[in-house]
Amino acid sequence: MTTSTTSESSAATPLFDLQALVVAVRRRRRLWCCMALLGLLLGAAVAVLLPPPPSAVTKVLVAHAQDQPNDTGTLMRTDVQVLGTTRIAGKALQSLKSSEDPEDFMRDYRGTGLTNNLMQIDVTGDSDADAVARAKALADAFVADHVQRMQDAAKAEAKALLDQRDRMRDELAQVNKEIGEQPPQSDPKAAADIESLFARRAELTSRIADFDQRAEEARTGTPKVISGTQIVDAPRAVRHSLPKALATNAAIGLVLGLVLGLAVAAVGVVVADRPVLRRDIAANLAASVIAELPRRSGRLWQRRRTRAARERLTTTLARTVRGSAEPLSLLELGCARSTSMIALQLAGALAAEGPVVVIDGLPGAQLAGRRPKPGDPTVVSGERADAVSDQERRFGVGSVAPGTAWTDLQYLGTRTVLVVRAGHGSAAWLHTVARQLADQRIEVIGVVLIDPDPRDRTDGTLWDGLHTALRGRSERPARQNGTGRPRTERLPAWATPVPDNDQEAR
Numbered sequence: 001m002t003t004s005t006t007s008e009s010s011a012a013t014p015l016f017d018l019q020a021l022v023v024a025v026r027r028r029r030r031l032w033c034c035m036a037l038l039g040l041l042l043g044a045a046v047a048v049l050l051p052p053p054p055s056a057v058t059k060v061l062v063a064h065a066q067d068q069p070n071d072t073g074t075l076m077r078t079d080v081q082v083l084g085t086t087r088i089a090g091k092a093l094q095s096l097k098s099s100e101d102p103e104d105f106m107r108d109y110r111g112t113g114l115t116n117n118l119m120q121i122d123v124t125g126d127s128d129a130d131a132v133a134r135a136k137a138l139a140d141a142f143v144a145d146h147v148q149r150m151q152d153a154a155k156a157e158a159k160a161l162l163d164q165r166d167r168m169r170d171e172l173a174q175v176n177k178e179i180g181e182q183p184p185q186s187d188p189k190a191a192a193d194i195e196s197l198f199a200r201r202a203e204l205t206s207r208i209a210d211f212d213q214r215a216e217e218a219r220t221g222t223p224k225v226i227s228g229t230q231i232v233d234a235p236r237a238v239r240h241s242l243p244k245a246l247a248t249n250a251a252i253g254l255v256l257g258l259v260l261g262l263a264v265a266a267v268g269v270v271v272a273d274r275p276v277l278r279r280d281i282a283a284n285l286a287a288s289v290i291a292e293l294p295r296r297s298g299r300l301w302q303r304r305r306t307r308a309a310r311e312r313l314t315t316t317l318a319r320t321v322r323g324s325a326e327p328l329s330l331l332e333l334g335c336a337r338s339t340s341m342i343a344l345q346l347a348g349a350l351a352a353e354g355p356v357v358v359i360d361g362l363p364g365a366q367l368a369g370r371r372p373k374p375g376d377p378t379v380v381s382g383e384r385a386d387a388v389s390d391q392e393r394r395f396g397v398g399s400v401a402p403g404t405a406w407t408d409l410q411y412l413g414t415r416t417v418l419v420v421r422a423g424h425g426s427a428a429w430l431h432t433v434a435r436q437l438a439d440q441r442i443e444v445i446g447v448v449l450i451d452p453d454p455r456d457r458t459d460g461t462l463w464d465g466l467h468t469a470l471r472g473r474s475e476r477p478a479r480q481n482g483t484g485r486p487r488t489e490r491l492p493a494w495a496t497p498v499p500d501n502d503q504e505a506r
Contacts, residue, residue: 017280023453024269024276025262027423032261039257043249051240053124056131058139058235060119063228065150067117076113083111083121083142091141096133109138118232128237135235143229150225158215165211172204275430276423276453278460284430285418289460290446291316293338295421310345313448317342317417318349320445321395329361329396329413329442333433334424335450336362336399342419342448343367343397347377354393361398361412402429406436415443421450 025032064075082088089102098105109123121138125131179197275281278289291313294306321328330346332339343358344367350356358379360367367379378392396412398404409416416437425433437444449460 019458020275020277020280021266021269023456024274024423025265026455027276027453028265028269031268032258032265035261035264036254036258039253039255039260040250041253042257043251043253044246046253047242047246047249051242051245054126054128054131055122055124055238056128056135056235057123057233057238058121058135058231059114059233060121060139060142061228061230061232062117062119062146063225064117065153065225071116073113073116076116076119079119079142079146080111080113082145083109083119083138088138088141088145091145092134092137095137095141109134122238123235132235132237136231139231139235143231146229147226150229154225161211161215165208165215168204168208168211172201172208175201175204273427274423274425275427277456277458278449278452279458280427281420281422281430281449282447282460282462284427284434285420285444285447286434286462287418287444287447288462289449290417292449292452293342295335295338295451310342313342314345314349317346320417321346321350321393322353324415326415327395327413329398329409329416330419331398331400331409331412331416332362332419333400334421335419338421338450339397339419340367343395344377346395350393351377357392357394359394359396359412361396361408363399363401363403367397400433400437404436406440409437410440410442414441415445417446417448418444419448419450422452 062076062079066075084106086102086106089105093100093102093105108125109121112120112122114120121135121142123131123135123138125134175197179194179201275284278292282289291309293309293313294302317328330339330343340362347356347358356377358367358377360379360381398409398412400409400418418433420430434444447460
């Protein structure tokens with residue numbers, strides 16, 4: 001049964017691959033861990049090298065004549081702004097007998113409205129005693145100014161009411177005079193005028209009494225404001241704990257560094273576009289992932305597993321070399337050392353069957369220039385590849401990193417296994433590698449993934465065609481040999497297909 005997955009894969013491809021982003025950011029944990037550690041150290045250094053200046057705090061209860069239960073804090077915000085004026089600062093400096101400029105002094109203190117009637121004043125100074133003295137001078141200056149303003153407002157209101165009362169009294173005297181000048185007569189019109197004058201006199205008398213009462217209330221309210229405005233928390237020095245400041249600043253620096261590191265890592269991952277998942281690497285290289293190896297040996301309890309994975313890979317590659325009539329090559333991308341170790345192990349596995357020659361095409365001649373040990377296979381450089389006898393089994397080791405001479409790769413082998421480090425090459429470069437190998441007619445039979453993500457659960461096998469998936473017929477026509485007759489070769493045992501159903505088996 002044949003199915004087409006091209007449309008399905010394109011429809012299933014998300015616009016933003018969150019899984020790949022999370023995996024790539026997790027792989028760059030060294031970056032954001034270093035950023036978090038740097039933030040922690042910087043926060044601790046700030047706490048030690050830049051301690052807070054000596055400071056003092058005091059609290060003032062502020063009473064207002066216009067206090068209302070539904071006040072939203074407008075009066076207290078006004079008091080805070082009044083505290084930050086040159087008049088209050090100048091009065092405080094005057095009581096301290098200081099020649100400091102009020103504008104400079106205003107930078108050393110601030111007021112904070114805690115409630116509608118409670119204000120906190122924070123002051124810094126050269127020492128704790130100086131800060132306490134400044135706080136007391138500021139609180140006294142603010143209380144005196146507030147009381148003076150309230151008294152002036154009350155006096156102004158009382159004076160306005162008394163002036164209005166005096167005008168009413170003058171008008172009442174005029175009305176009384178008019179009443180006294182009226183002759184006694186029984187004329188109805190004169191009686192009506194007299195009645196109107198008496199009503200006016202009663203109204204004026206009532207209003208005069210009202211103004212007297214309001215003026216008295218205005219004068220009576222001032223003592224309440226004066227007694228209600230006072231310092232309720234005496235000025236005191238603020239004690240700074242170095243261990244507490246150290247822990248707080250270090251925690252803040254740690255969090256900020258971690259957030260910044262994660263952001264930088266995420267942006268770098270998106271911009272670089274370096275695939276790390278098996279499915280992405282397989283899709284970009286158009287070849288299936290046949291094995292995975294860690295970049296390092298790892299911890300003690302992981303070395304046995306790594307050794308077993310290397311042995312399985314060596315066995316698989318040796319079986320492929322034995323069953324192939326065409327030369328095989330190992331081409332690395334970002335993992336030359338791991339590829340060299342794989343090549344040496346493969347050569348050691350094949351040495352029991354006859355002489356083996358490894359053609360070193362890696363930049364810098366990492367294999368050909370190494371000091372040979374007893375029992376090591378023969379390693380020659382790429383320039384001496386033509387001198388290798390046809391009786392000797394050979395395979396090549398090369399690189400597909402940027403700057404590769406693509407036309408030289410076919411001399412290392414017409415079939416290749418790509419050894420790729422996850423997250424090393426960009427998607428564009430992986431496409432370039434696949435295209436260049438196809439142009440050179442070098443068949444990619446699989447990908448060995450180095451340093452994979454341990455939590456990667458994606459499938460690195462391609463199933464969209466016989467030319468990119470290791471399934472199908474067990475034998476296929478191969479390139480013609482020197483006699484001009486086509487030769488056939490067997491796929492490796494791990495590539496032998498398993499029929500999906502009875503129809504495919506038939």
